Amino acid sequence: MNPSRGYRIFIHVAAIVVSLVILAPFYWLFIASVASPADLLARPLRFVPDHISFHRYQDIFTSHGDNVSAAFREAFVNSLIVASGTVLISVSVGIFGAYAISRLRFRARQPIVLVFLSTYMVPPIALVIPLYLVMVRLHLLDTRLGLIVVYCSFTAPFVIWIMGNFFQTIPKDLEDAAQVEGCTRVGALFRVILPLARPGLLATVLFAFLIAWDEFLYALIFTSTTASKTIPVAIAEFTGRYETDFGLQAAGGVLAALPPVLIALVFQRYIVGGLSRGAVKG
């Protein structure tokens, strides 16, 4: 039995409405980044601007010295380094932890899982004051390394959770076979399990990157100069200071959105697989 004509029309209309609601703000973000200030402050507001120019992007990529455009570029580079470093470290250590809790039998397994996951319940605001003092003493304040260390503490439990669930969906026989063939357990993890868990691994890397890229409170308090300031902090500061220069704000926003949006689009087919085997199916 084929779905009825009315049903088909309904789902297509609904999908178009949802798409418009999602795309309209994105359209406006992009248009504002290329429209002239006159267009943006016009009344009635011009939704299709008279003058289009990419000079704000050009400024961000080329300008030097103490100005907002250069600060956006430096913050962008900081964000890239911090998010990549966080993903690299937390995924490397988290994979072993995930393997241990999903594949090995030991008595404290369940409590250990809960302790790792319970760190998610602690709001950053409850940790940030003492962490600030520790960072001052270790000379990690306003450094990218300091942010990476802190970010790993909340991405690693996430990696353990998703990868642990994912490992459980891989038949144990395959691993046993590898061990019969003379592989060590760690060898079997790298040669058999990880290749099979590749979709889950990609999804985990994607989520960890998004979480690290998005983080705001720690970055707001721990960074103060272009040495380590991340792009969310740069944008937040800018919105507070130059409220009506929406053009440059929007260009910075497009820049900040670009890496996560591209990664999400490229890897989107892994998101669903990663979530269904890693998060919603125990």
Added chain:
Amino acid sequence: MATAPVHPPPAGPAEELAAPGPSWRARTREARFAAALLIPSAVVVFGVVLYPILRTLYTSFYDVNSPFPGSYPFVGLGNYRRVIEDGEVWASVLRTGYFTLVSTGLEMLFGLGIALLLYAPLRFRWLFRAIVVLPWALPTVVNAALWRQIFNAQYGALNALLTQLHLADSYRSWLGEPFLALNMVILADVWKNTSLVAFFLFAGLATIPRELYEAARVDGASAWRSFVSITLPLLKPAIVVVLVLRTIEAFKVFDIIYVMTRGGPANGTASIAYYTYARAFSDESFGYGSALAYLIVLFIFVLATFYIRALRAGQFEAA
């Protein structure tokens, strides 16, 4: 591409005891191996988290009023008494509760609808999926800055759109009145986070075997009936997981409020996390801020305990 696992789930603790498992020596070796594998993660996580969480508790008993080390007067439960007596705390807890309830509720509702659409036989499914993923990938701060501008009283796109479509006569200050501003912040939050909920629920839908629907159809069940008797019960684990994630996130809400309204106007959008931040970092009342932080921990702990029960009922295993 998501399929149900083809093998039985790993043995739980009870089965482990009953089964003629490996020898005691083998199990000790296995436990040691597990410890070795878990140590790096434990160092990375608890090396950062453990000291601050204890230190914050310690600080909450002192009247610490500067970020520098020094000797501060011990006040016992004084800061906690102040929390209880501070009317603004309870106002912000109520506000956070309202934010959490309304935003999570709307995100679940719209998220479920969009998840069903993602699953439906659309002509351009890949395109629709690519569009739905976009708000999720948009950084929270960018989302907040964008909506702040859209809601701007003089130059905002919302005012312009409404007046140009003749839906409104005059410009409105969307973020200028406390309760209206709170609802506008919720709108911005829902716009972004519904995307995440939709993908989680879509992933859950993908694990439901299609044969069940065919069987129901053969038995003459209506679409509504199979939604209620098949989709909802089998989607429950996914619903619970995403509900927990979103509730806890919403209760911790800070970023979007910081960028959109700085807690204003008249504290009308100050969530408990924002209020705590303001007391600790604007007033430098670190002792009081620490006590407030523990109040948030307490609330989230209660929420989480409530949910873990629901998780158990939903037959979900944490890992």
